[in-house]
Amino acid sequence: MVTSNPFPTVEKCPSVGREKHTVVADMDGTLLIGRSSFPYFALVAFEVSGVLRLLFLLLASPLAGLLYYFVSESAGIQVLIFATFVGMKVSDIESVARAVLPKFYSSDLHPESWRLFTSCGKRCVLTANPRIMVEAFLKDLLGVDMVLGTEIGTYKGRATGFVCKPGVLVGKNKADALKKAFGETKPDVGLGDRHTDIPFMAMCKEGYLVPPNPETKAVAIEKLPKPVIFHDGRLVQKPTPLMAxxxxxxxxxxxxxxxxxxxxxxxxxxxxxxxxxxxxxxxxT
Structure with missing residues (x-):
């Protein structure tokens, strides 16, 4: 949760006349309503490797939570990445990311973030999530121009469970990734939802926070630029820890x-x- 508010909230941001602007948005809690990425890791774990992998992820999640809240956001996410991906074929991860995850991501889009995001001509998503999980959804369905996410390590076509340098994209790593992608050019708008997003938001001409609100209703799927096709999948609801x-x-x-x-x-x-x-x-009957 953001402890200080150096930026105004997204509701105060006008969206008119931004056709030539560039927006950079975080994903969980910003572009999406939900602040937890566990359900999406659980979907990959279950769809690719079945119930035993889901059990492994569920057993690892308390450690991930402790590290996330008491050590560092990066350490907690690394535990989820390891428990979900270690040993998986990269091609299987890509298949689930393309065929299954878009249905669940698209049902959780934040209306205010989406309003501003779609008003800008160039769109970039900067996320701690593994790029391999989110890129297909963001580019194919939302028309995102650039996706900057955590890169997972691979060996002979399989995920090692570790992440590539510079590590999980949180805090300073997000700002560094943005600097590397844009150089001296400042994006027009930065969108984030927590204190670890402030470093990259400060690099934008304007920054706006997306406050958590459990009453927020997601964008209707009919308003998305492309229809969502659910190719495959064994679950009809997002697997929260309890559902898992x-x-x-x-x-x-x-x-x-x-x-x-x-x-x-x-x-x-x-x-x-x-x-x-x-x-x-x-x-x-």
Whole structure:
């Protein structure tokens, strides 16, 4: 949470006449309403490697939280990156980022940030999230021109679980990445939501904070520049830590139950199939 307000809030920023302006925005808590990236790491973990990887990520999340709040934001994110990606094929990560994540990202866009973001002619997103996770959504669906994110380490086509230099893009690393990308040119508008965004926002001609507000309603999907196509995926809701735990607990019950339902439909006489389905929790209409 931002402890001081050197910048006005995004609601006070006019969006008219910015067609030639460049905007640089953070992602979690800024362009997106949600401030936590855990659900998106959990989606990658579950879709690529299944319930065991999701369990590994869930077990690592308390350590990530402790490091995030009491040591450094960078250390906490590194734990999530390691638990999610270590050993994964880079091609599998890219597939999930392109086919699954856009549906969930697009349902969480902050209306005020989106208003300002789309009013600018050139758009850049500067995020601590791994670039491989967010780039497809940002460029293909939102028309973002440049994505600056954390780069994950790879070896022979697989993720090592570590990050490349300069590390996770938070605080000074964000400002350095912006300086490297833009040189001496100052972006017109910087958007952030926490104190670690202030260094890069200070490099912009104007800076605006996006205050947390649980009552904020996301931008309607119909207002996005391109339609969202949900190609694949086994989850219909974002897996919060609680939902991830429920998925893990349900798996030992759900698989045998599914086998019983299949067996009942295939082997039992039709005269008693209806009652067997009813007993197994299948609704027949």
């Amino acid at each position: 735990l429920l998925i893990i607990l349900w798996t030992p019950i759900g698989f045998p139950l599914a086998c019983l339902r299949i067996a009942a439909g295939s082997l039992l006489p039709m005269s008693i199939v209806y009652y067997a389905f009813w007993a197994l929790g299948v609704r027949v």
